[in-house]
Amino acid sequence: MAGDPPLSPDWVTLNAYVDGELSPGEHAAVAAAIASDAELARRVASLARLRVATAEAFAAEIDGIAMPSVPASAIRPRYRRAGLAAAAVLALAVSMLAWWTLDRPDDQALQAHLGWAAAPEHSVIAAAQRGAIEIPDLADAGLRVAHVAATGDTMHIGYLGSRGCRVSLWVTPDDEVRTRRDERQGDALIARWSYGGHSYAAIATGMPAARFAVIASSLEQATIERRMPDDATRLALQSGRDQSAPCLG
Amino acid sequence: MPPQDRERLIATLPQLTAYALALVRGAERARDLVQETALRALGARNIPREPAAFRSWLFAILRNAAIDAFRRERLEAGEPAPPPPIPWPVDDSRIAAITVRQGLAALGPEAREILVLVDVAGFTYAEAAEFLGVPTGTVMSRLSRARAAMLAAIGETTVHPLRTRHGR
Numbered sequence: 033m034a035g036d037p038p039l040s041p042d043w044v045t046l047n048a049y050v051d052g053e054l055s056p057g058e059h060a061a062v063a064a065a066i067a068s069d070a071e072l073a074r075r076v077a078s079l080a081r082l083r084v085a086t087a088e089a090f091a092a093e094i095d096g097i098a099m100p101s102v103p104a105s106a107i108r109p110r111y112r113r114a115g116l117a118a119a120a121v122l123a124l125a126v127s128m129l130a131w132w133t134l135d136r137p138d139d140q141a142l143q144a145h146l147g148w149a150a151a152p153e154h155s156v157i158a159a160a161q162r163g164a165i166e167i168p169d170l171a172d173a174g175l176r177v178a179h180v181a182a183t184g185d186t187m188h189i190g191y192l193g194s195r196g197c198r199v200s201l202w203v204t205p206d207d208e209v210r211t212r213r214d215e216r217q218g219d220a221l222i223a224r225w226s227y228g229g230h231s232y233a234a235i236a237t238g239m240p241a242a243r244f245a246v247i248a249s250s251l252e253q254a255t256i257e258r259r260m261p262d263d264a265t266r267l268a269l270q271s272g273r274d275q276s277a278p279c280l281g
Numbered sequence: 282m283p284p285q286d287r288e289r290l291i292a293t294l295p296q297l298t299a300y301a302l303a304l305v306r307g308a309e310r311a312r313d314l315v316q317e318t319a320l321r322a323l324g325a326r327n328i329p330r331e332p333a334a335f336r337s338w339l340f341a342i343l344r345n346a347a348i349d350a351f352r353r354e355r356l357e358a359g360e361p362a363p364p365p366p367i368p369w370p371v372d373d374s375r376i377a378a379i380t381v382r383q384g385l386a387a388l389g390p391e392a393r394e395i396l397v398l399v400d401v402a403g404f405t406y407a408e409a410a411e412f413l414g415v416p417t418g419t420v421m422s423r424l425s426r427a428r429a430a431m432l433a434a435i436g437e438t439t440v441h442p443l444r445t446r447h448g449r
Contacts, residue, residue, distance in 0.1 A: 047425040051399060053406045082428060085381040086400045090299040097308045099294045100316035102287060
């Protein structure tokens with residue numbers, strides 16, 4: 033059933049809010065409106081979810097396409113369609129480049145992840161602050177909780193896979209609502225979002241980007257909607273692990 | 282093209298492919314378009330150094346290649362349609378990969394283009410405006426209209442994502 037579009041803030045402004053494109057003053061005004069209007073908050077959540085789902089839909093479409101080969105020069109290839117071998121070489125080149133261009137960490141979350149990633153596998157699980165945050169389950173991705181460290185209001189959850197993969201979830205208090213932003217710092221893949229009083233950063237190193245995207249989406253789903261992954265996400269988590277190589281770091 | 286720029290080009294191929302998929306229908310045509318873009322980039326003399334400029338430069342090459350290749354099909358769709366009514370309240374459980382794909386398929390190239398630029402490639406509004414040669418306000422209206430169309434399409438689709446499993 034079609035209803036009336038939101039009146040205040042208007043639809044264009046809500047989109048800009050979700051995209052982080054408002055000025056600080058405008059952002060604060062919208063945030064205040066959201067805080068006092070549950071329906072508005074729902075609409076923002078719908079927009080944020082749509083934004084993530086759109087990126088995932090394109091990512092899934094791209095996954096089915098072998099990237100074209102890029103010759104060393106502008107000489108046009110006789111055959112336009114690269115084979116799987118070329119795609120594999122391309123993927124290797126991309127991953128090696130990412131490994132080679134490792135940046136120094138510049139934020140606390142990434143430093144915590146890198147510190148834990150370099151630690152022995154038998155890390156200690158500290159007492160988790162139950163009630164502050166539900167620890168998402170990544171068992172379908174072959175990852176188990178191997179490390180929980182809480183300092184004040186900040187929590188670092190480390191997930192460990194059987195093939196060396198490590199994923200961190202860094203949680204800090206945050207009253208803002210921010211849609212997910214993905215970034216890469218050297219070899220580290222990072223996804224950040226804020227919702228429900230917390231800011232989250234999912235981090236992995238040496239993991240195929242496609243697999244990390246699925247894991248980050250699952251963590252986001254778990255933290256925003258406070259529910260277990262749906263069947264499609266669980267299947268994607270399992271498939272992502274089955275189809276990916278062991279992690280590099 | 283220097284080796285480091287070639288590597289930057291290779292790293293951008295997935296984003297370029299998403300953009301190509303927004304402009305043309307079919308994986309094969311999209312792939313050919315990216316291939317053509319790569320070849321044009323490799324033959325370029327002046328290559329932007331700054332990462333955002335480099336990305337915009339590649340996207341512009343792809344857009345020009347698409348216009349050259351498909352000019353007869355009128356890439357520009359003309360006047361955009363008025364925004365559809367948004368089916369509030371939106372059932373969030375319907376916003377899933379399968380319904381979003383259906384929604385994307387129902388959009389025109391202009392709407393798909395702005396969604397890829399902002400949601401997939403990470404262009405800011407200002408970057409998208411400069412890239413498209415339009416005011417920032419136009420980017421905002423195009424993007425909000427595209428998302429409204431997506432939500433409307435998702436609300437109307439008969440396809441339902443898998444039910445959520447509770448209690449695990």
